[in-house]
Amino acid sequence: MSDQIDTRTAWLSPDLLASVRANVPLVYVDAIPVRVDESGRVTQVGLLLRVASDGSISRMLVSGRVLYGERVRDALIRHLEKDLGPLALPKVPTNPAPFTIAEYFPDPDISGFVDPRHHAVSLAYVVPVSGDCTPTQQALDLAWFTPAEAASAKIAADMTGGQDRLLRLGLAHVGELP
Amino acid sequence: MSDQIDTRTAWLSPDLLASVRANVPLVYVDAIPVRVDESGRVTQVGLLLRVASDGSISRMLVSGRVLYGERVRDALIRHLEKDLGPLALPKVPTNPAPFTIAEYFPDPDISGFVDPRHHAVSLAYVVPVSGDCTPTQQALDLAWFTPAEAASAKIAADMTGGQDRLLRLGLAHVGELP
Amino acid sequence: MSDQIDTRTAWLSPDLLASVRANVPLVYVDAIPVRVDESGRVTQVGLLLRVASDGSISRMLVSGRVLYGERVRDALIRHLEKDLGPLALPKVPTNPAPFTIAEYFPDPDISGFVDPRHHAVSLAYVVPVSGDCTPTQQALDLAWFTPAEAASAKIAADMTGGQDRLLRLGLAHVGELP
Amino acid sequence: MSDQIDTRTAWLSPDLLASVRANVPLVYVDAIPVRVDESGRVTQVGLLLRVASDGSISRMLVSGRVLYGERVRDALIRHLEKDLGPLALPKVPTNPAPFTIAEYFPDPDISGFVDPRHHAVSLAYVVPVSGDCTPTQQALDLAWFTPAEAASAKIAADMTGGQDRLLRLGLAHVGELP
Numbered sequence: 086m087s088d089q090i091d092t093r094t095a096w097l098s099p100d101l102l103a104s105v106r107a108n109v110p111l112v113y114v115d116a117i118p119v120r121v122d123e124s125g126r127v128t129q130v131g132l133l134l135r136v137a138s139d140g141s142i143s144r145m146l147v148s149g150r151v152l153y154g155e156r157v158r159d160a161l162i163r164h165l166e167k168d169l170g171p172l173a174l175p176k177v178p179t180n181p182a183p184f185t186i187a188e189y190f191p192d193p194d195i196s197g198f199v200d201p202r203h204h205a206v207s208l209a210y211v212v213p214v215s216g217d218c219t220p221t222q223q224a225l226d227l228a229w230f231t232p233a234e235a236a237s238a239k240i241a242a243d244m245t246g247g248q249d250r251l252l253r254l255g256l257a258h259v260g261e262l263p
Numbered sequence: 264m265s266d267q268i269d270t271r272t273a274w275l276s277p278d279l280l281a282s283v284r285a286n287v288p289l290v291y292v293d294a295i296p297v298r299v300d301e302s303g304r305v306t307q308v309g310l311l312l313r314v315a316s317d318g319s320i321s322r323m324l325v326s327g328r329v330l331y332g333e334r335v336r337d338a339l340i341r342h343l344e345k346d347l348g349p350l351a352l353p354k355v356p357t358n359p360a361p362f363t364i365a366e367y368f369p370d371p372d373i374s375g376f377v378d379p380r381h382h383a384v385s386l387a388y389v390v391p392v393s394g395d396c397t398p399t400q401q402a403l404d405l406a407w408f409t410p411a412e413a414a415s416a417k418i419a420a421d422m423t424g425g426q427d428r429l430l431r432l433g434l435a436h437v438g439e440l441p
Numbered sequence: 442m443s444d445q446i447d448t449r450t451a452w453l454s455p456d457l458l459a460s461v462r463a464n465v466p467l468v469y470v471d472a473i474p475v476r477v478d479e480s481g482r483v484t485q486v487g488l489l490l491r492v493a494s495d496g497s498i499s500r501m502l503v504s505g506r507v508l509y510g511e512r513v514r515d516a517l518i519r520h521l522e523k524d525l526g527p528l529a530l531p532k533v534p535t536n537p538a539p540f541t542i543a544e545y546f547p548d549p550d551i552s553g554f555v556d557p558r559h560h561a562v563s564l565a566y567v568v569p570v571s572g573d574c575t576p577t578q579q580a581l582d583l584a585w586f587t588p589a590e591a592a593s594a595k596i597a598a599d600m601t602g603g604q605d606r607l608l609r610l611g612l613a614h615v616g617e618l619p
Numbered sequence: 620m621s622d623q624i625d626t627r628t629a630w631l632s633p634d635l636l637a638s639v640r641a642n643v644p645l646v647y648v649d650a651i652p653v654r655v656d657e658s659g660r661v662t663q664v665g666l667l668l669r670v671a672s673d674g675s676i677s678r679m680l681v682s683g684r685v686l687y688g689e690r691v692r693d694a695l696i697r698h699l700e701k702d703l704g705p706l707a708l709p710k711v712p713t714n715p716a717p718f719t720i721a722e723y724f725p726d727p728d729i730s731g732f733v734d735p736r737h738h739a740v741s742l743a744y745v746v747p748v749s750g751d752c753t754p755t756q757q758a759l760d761l762a763w764f765t766p767a768e769a770a771s772a773k774i775a776a777d778m779t780g781g782q783d784r785l786l787r788l789g790l791a792h793v794g795e796l797p
Contacts, residue, residue, distance in 0.1 A: 465686075
């Protein structure tokens with residue numbers, strides 16, 4: 086959920102960005118990258134290791150802002166390629182509706198999804214990737230887990246902002262929550 | 264899609280509102296109010312008659328902005344009660360995911376959903392209402408149509424901004440598109 | 442998942458029923474009855490206490506067969522009223538698609554959903570009930586739990602056939618899985 | 620919707636098949652094969668030309684029965700490969716829930732979905748195919764249409780049993796209904 090790297094938004098001056106964040110919710114996307122078998126069943130979940138918006142080093146989903154003028158599908162592809170590399174070959178679902186929405190607030194008591202920087206409404210998708218994935222830019226690592234591992238308390242302890250819960254909601258959506 | 268009437272946003276000065284609209288997509292909700300029979304099947308669809316964002320007098324869905332700090336569920340209820348009156352008794356679905364998203368752009372060629380004022384990502388829901396509905400505020404009328412009427416070319420001709428298509432997507436979602 | 446009580450199926454002789462069960466998957470519905478607040482958010486989940494198909498006394502969802510000639514919506518209402526009483530006032534969702542499917546097999550290793558009697562494909566729904574619920578017929582009890590309680594290991598230990606997992610998938614669908 | 624070709628069901632004697640069909644609803648799948656662009660948006664829809672269950676030569680979806688002991692995912696793959704050939708490379712969605720259900724009855728007045736042979740509850744999916752598709756077995760032809768063509772009255776006139784409506788529901792699900 087880092088947007089320093091949105092080079093296209095450089096023209097959002099710090100003052101304007103602060104104004105926007107204080108006044109309107111932002112549109113975000115969250116993507117859970119997965120590997121699937123030949124019948125479409127999820128076999129592995131990819132999690133990034135990176136610096137979260139709260140400063141911790143955390144396991145994270147692919148996440149980021151939708152830009153002015155950008156389609157949600159294109160934002161998903163952009164963030165997936167930014168985080169997993171240009172050879173990840175993400176297959177965004179044909180259905181444009183997210184499997185759930187995650188409402189991030191600075192206040193942790195409102196929804197359980199937390200972003201200290203702003204209020205964001207994030208559209209969440211499970212996205213199969215079939216190509217080579219390599220962590221890029223600010224990610225320290227990318228690791229693959231079985232659905233059971235991804236849903237475990239051990240992984241949850243390494244995630245922040247409620248993303249562990251969003252991950253479990255995604256596993257449930259694909260029928261792979263233990 | 265009129266937000267002059269969001270009294271809570273009076274502190275968004277015209278300058279700031281213009282800045283926001285020129286720089287980030289806004290979070291919106293669209294609601295299709297429906298009457299259902301005792302088995303949950305949609306029997307009627309409610310459409311407002313009001314002045315659209317393009318100045319025309321149009322049949323419209325319930326639509327509006329999600330405010331800073333506001334849950335999507337609460338925005339839905341607020342807009343439904345604002346447009347249908349405080350006795351409409353909307354039953355927002357238990358699933359927080361919209362049935363589809365409508366991406367509104369000033370440019371009509373991007374997605375087919377058009378708002379001349381800004382880029383908005385709208386979360387769309389079908390919402391049963393069981394109470395008394397009376398058009399309020401800026402609405403001139405509220406009329407109820409069968410699903411077949413609502414999906415007809417005649418009604419489509421009275422709608423703008425792609426809302427006729429969003430209405431048909433909603434009818435399809437509930438299995439009532441002819 | 443008891444169908445002795447489907448009086449309309451009395452004409453399915455034991456021989457024919459055995460033949461059917463050995464040769465084709467049956468169509469089932471599973472319903473998770475819930476209480477919702479005024480914004481549609483799930484606050485409580487109802488679980489029956491009854492004798493399961495494996496003979497154990499278990500916490501169970503509302504579940505049963507779809508009959509020849511019967512609409513899925515009508516089967517849902519019939520089973521909900523059979524188990525929760527005629528005053529439960531179930532509000533079946535407008536969307537006819539289930540939130541997930543549970544594929545029950547005699548062999549526990551195929552899907553994790555188990556029914557020792559047959560292969561059933563069950564369409565699963567979360568159904569708000571707003572009326573008075575009283576356990577009926579073969580149910581020993583009906584109890585209401587918060588989403589967190591319903592998702593707990595304690596409740597899971599009292600459920601069989603994979604219904605605890607189906608319950609968690611339903612809680613995830615409505616955004617209330619902890 | 621022809622099942623003479625289910626060689627694995629040869630052991631369903633004509634008498635037993637007739638008994639089953641007269642007494643319980645069957646579990647079916649319907650698949651809408653599509654081509655997608657690199658962002659996952661549907662660009663083309665594949666329709667078979669074949670002899671329908673009512674004897675007409677019709678444009679048809681991929682459709683067929685779920686066998687005893689078979690997972691729904693596997694039934695989808697089996698029917699897609701049976702109708703589109705072994706090189707079609709179908710990508711079944713990660714979400715096991717169908718986008719809608721089509722309830723087929725001999726009586727055309729119940730749901731609008733008609734099968735003169737039996738009551739079937741069909742789970743409907745939109746399935747991207749990325750490989751070479753060649754009509755096989757009983758199909759006379761396979762043709763690809765844009766979403767707008769697929770939703771047209773002209774194509775609807777060539778379809779039977781309500782499959783044109785199911786096709787439009789699928790196009791709506793992926794946001795491509797005109």
